Amino acid sequence: xxxxxxxxxxxxxxxxxxxxxxxxxxxxxxxxxxxxxxxxxxxxxxxxxxxxxxxxxxxxxxxxxxxxxxxxxxxxxxxxxxxxxxxxxxxxxxxxxxxxxxxxxxxxxxxxxxxxxxxxxxxxxxxxxxxxxxxxxxxxxxxxxxxxxxxxxxxxxxxxxxxxxxxxxxxxxxxxxxxxxxxxxxxxxxxxxxxxxxxxxxxxxxxxxxxxxxxxxxxxxxxxxxxxxxxxxxxxxxxxxxxxxxxxxxxxxxxxxxxxxxxxxxxxxxxxxxxxxxxxxxxxxxxxxxxxxxxxxxxxxxxxxxxxxxxxxxxxxxxxxxxxxxxx
Amino acid sequence: xxxxxxxxxxxxxxxxxxxxxxxxxxxxxxxxxxxxxxxxxxxxxxxxxxxxxxxxxxxxxxxxxxxxxxxxxxxxxxxxxxxxxxxxxxxxxxxxxxxxxxxxxxxxxxxxxxxxxxxxxxxxxxxxxxxxxxxxxxxxxxxxxxxxxxxxxxxxxxxxxxxxxxxxxxxxxxxxxxxxxxxxxxxxxxxxxxxxxxxxxxxxxxxxxxxxxxxxxxxxxxxxxxxxxxxxxxxxxxxxxxxxxxxxxxxxxxxxxxxxxxxx
Ligand SMILES: Cc1cc2nc3c(=O)[nH]c(=O)nc-3n(C[C@H](O)[C@H](O)[C@H](O)COP(=O)(O)OP(=O)(O)OC[C@H]3O[C@@H](n4cnc5c(N)ncnc54)[C@H](O)[C@@H]3O)c2cc1C
Numbered sequence: 272x273x274x275x276x277x278x279x280x281x282x283x284x285x286x287x288x289x290x291x292x293x294x295x296x297x298x299x300x301x302x303x304x305x306x307x308x309x310x311x312x313x314x315x316x317x318x319x320x321x322x323x324x325x326x327x328x329x330x331x332x333x334x335x336x337x338x339x340x341x342x343x344x345x346x347x348x349x350x351x352x353x354x355x356x357x358x359x360x361x362x363x364x365x366x367x368x369x370x371x372x373x374x375x376x377x378x379x380x381x382x383x384x385x386x387x388x389x390x391x392x393x394x395x396x397x398x399x400x401x402x403x404x405x406x407x408x409x410x411x412x413x414x415x416x417x418x419x420x421x422x423x424x425x426x427x428x429x430x431x432x433x434x435x436x437x438x439x440x441x442x443x444x445x446x447x448x449x450x451x452x453x454x455x456x457x458x459x460x461x462x463x464x465x466x467x468x469x470x471x472x473x474x475x476x477x478x479x480x481x482x483x484x485x486x487x488x489x490x491x492x493x494x495x496x497x498x499x500x501x502x503x504x505x506x507x508x509x510x511x512x513x514x515x516x517x518x519x520x521x522x523x524x525x526x527x528x529x530x531x532x533x534x535x536x537x538x539x540x541x542x543x544x545x546x547x548x549x550x551x552x553x554x555x556x557x558x559x560x561x562x563x564x565x566x567x568x569x570x571x572x573x574x575x576x577x578x579x580x581x582x583x584x585x586x587x588x589x590x591x592x593x594x595x596x597x598x599x
Numbered sequence: 600x601x602x603x604x605x606x607x608x609x610x611x612x613x614x615x616x617x618x619x620x621x622x623x624x625x626x627x628x629x630x631x632x633x634x635x636x637x638x639x640x641x642x643x644x645x646x647x648x649x650x651x652x653x654x655x656x657x658x659x660x661x662x663x664x665x666x667x668x669x670x671x672x673x674x675x676x677x678x679x680x681x682x683x684x685x686x687x688x689x690x691x692x693x694x695x696x697x698x699x700x701x702x703x704x705x706x707x708x709x710x711x712x713x714x715x716x717x718x719x720x721x722x723x724x725x726x727x728x729x730x731x732x733x734x735x736x737x738x739x740x741x742x743x744x745x746x747x748x749x750x751x752x753x754x755x756x757x758x759x760x761x762x763x764x765x766x767x768x769x770x771x772x773x774x775x776x777x778x779x780x781x782x783x784x785x786x787x788x789x790x791x792x793x794x795x796x797x798x799x800x801x802x803x804x805x806x807x808x809x810x811x812x813x814x815x816x817x818x819x820x821x822x823x824x825x826x827x828x829x830x831x832x833x834x835x836x837x838x839x840x841x842x843x844x845x846x847x848x849x850x851x852x853x854x855x856x857x858x859x860x861x862x863x
Contacts, residue, residue: 388825415830417826559853570842
């Protein structure tokens with residue numbers, strides 16, 4: 272790869288705090304940039320100030336703030352701005368977090384710029400001057416290495432793909448406003464309403480290092496699941512059965528049609544391990560399963576399986592984790 | 600109202616799915632099926648067609664077997680099916696597939712105006728979710744992905760979707776024609792009944808080639824792919840696995856194990 276800048280779309284909450292995977296993306300961007308500058312792109316009306324200390328520690332050279340006279344939440348408007356920036360900076364690589372919104376942006380940019388796209392990458396390398404993305408596919412059962420053969424590459428990266436680390440030397444990122452030429456296409460879609468989901472106080476499901484998941488076996492009582500999640504400092508997830516039953520919000524659903532997670536530790540309680548669910552969690556680092564049925568398919572992929580009742584095993588584990596933590 | 604539904608033929612996710620030496624999903628293991636999530640797309644289209652006196656055309660791009668995917672759509676109630684079948688399509692990535700589908704939609708639109716294009720939220724083989732948005736871009740139509748609810752106002756000529764994203768829920772609206780993808784929350788797909796299965800046998804399946812659609816083969820398939828799989832391997836099985844029967848202290852032992860693994 273030539274030493275062109277790398278762009279990173281800075282995913283952030285409405286209050287301007289960066290979402291945790293962004294630090295991982297910036298770390299990854301530096302490793303493949305090979306000395307070329309890493310630039311952040313800020314879309315939306317939130318104040319960039321809360322993010323600047325993190326961006327400085329990450330060695331970001333500049334932050335391009337997209338300013339548009341159209342709704343900045345529309346993926347088409349973000350794509351308008353990013354398309355302009357790819358041209359203006361000559362960047363050969365744009366990294367985005369693997370969210371549904373990012374994938375929309377990437378799809379639009381791919382069509383508009385002819386760029387190659389890899390979604391849900393769990394690593395990125397430069398081999399013989401070519402960008403190579405690592406990706407786990409088919410419900411976590413296969414690993415692939417995929418080269419991007421176009422001059423511009425768009426890669427969405429899964430949370431927890433790499434450990435985040437600060438740059439050897441911090442920077443003072445310049446914040447530059449970029450007036451976006453909003454395309455006619457973008458103006459045809461109207462965002463009638465957008466409601467941000469309130470933060471739960473627990474880590475974000477998509478990027479948490481620990482995720483504790485409850486399934487049908489909870490019979491609607493998620494308290495043991497929440498208890499263990501809190502003891503481990505993790506997020507709470509659910510199977511589709513649990514969300515369909517209304518035991519927990521739909522946004523907690525893990526699986527092929529829900530959130531994809533790859534935490535360091537996944538604990539499934541009362542979860543059978545149906546293939547639709549496995550697709551969203553099988554790439555997790557360590558898998559623990561607690562299930563009353565010794566024949567549950569989840570035991571086939573569990574590093575640590577307990578045949579037992581979640582209502583006794585989980586509270587005991589949570590209490591012991593707290594006790595061991597207190598001991599230091 | 601004329602609705603085109605794009606559907607995909609994929610290996611059954613319950614089967615042992617594999618990648619070939621070229622890094623592509625092996626599609627000839629004989630256990631292919633209509634992508635489960637596209638059943639929601641067909642259902643959404645049929646429901647709208649019933650409400651607004653319309654007609655549904657199912658469209659697929661894929662090898663010989665892929666005709667089974669559109670046949671299932673016909674059995675569910677679609678009136679017409681189109682199968683783009685061409686060796687040069689093999690190896691297409693999401694953008695390549697979208698290019699062929701876009702050409703096919705234009706072809707259909709030229710014959711009789713298309714008001715809406717509906718797709719599933721993702722293919723359960725590649726799971727990129729790129730196609731619906733790419734298709735909208737290629738057709739220069741508004742695309743409204745991930746509809747958990749979908750309504751059309753024929754008088755105003757608009758489509759409105761409600762969708763759940765990772766951190767927010769949104770309502771989007773756009774003028775028709777437009778491209779919409781629906782999630783599995785959108786509806787419960789109907790099962791083809793005996794009458795539907797018999798009727799489907801009489802319905803036409805039109806087969807088209809890239810030449811019919813005026814698509815340059817160099818822009819799709821392996822030739823047009825913007826990514827190249829260098830290596831593909833099944834992930835090694837997990838090692839040192841532990842399975843314990845709870846005899847009263849499994850929770851305590853689990854906590855100790857987590858500490859030992861440095862996960863706490
Ligand atoms: C198109 C489509 C998409 C789908 N997408 C998803 C998806 O994204 N995510 C998803 O999760 N599912 C999805 N599903 C559903 C999926 O197929 C399964 O139905 C679902 O994952 C099962 O959830 P479960 O494990 O909670 O329930 P079950 O399969 O019913 O398993 C419950 C388990 O709990 C155990 N149990 C019961 N009581 C206890 C107890 N006291 N202690 C311990 N164990 C107990 C039982 O032994 C059993 O193994 C999808 C389905 C379709 C058709």
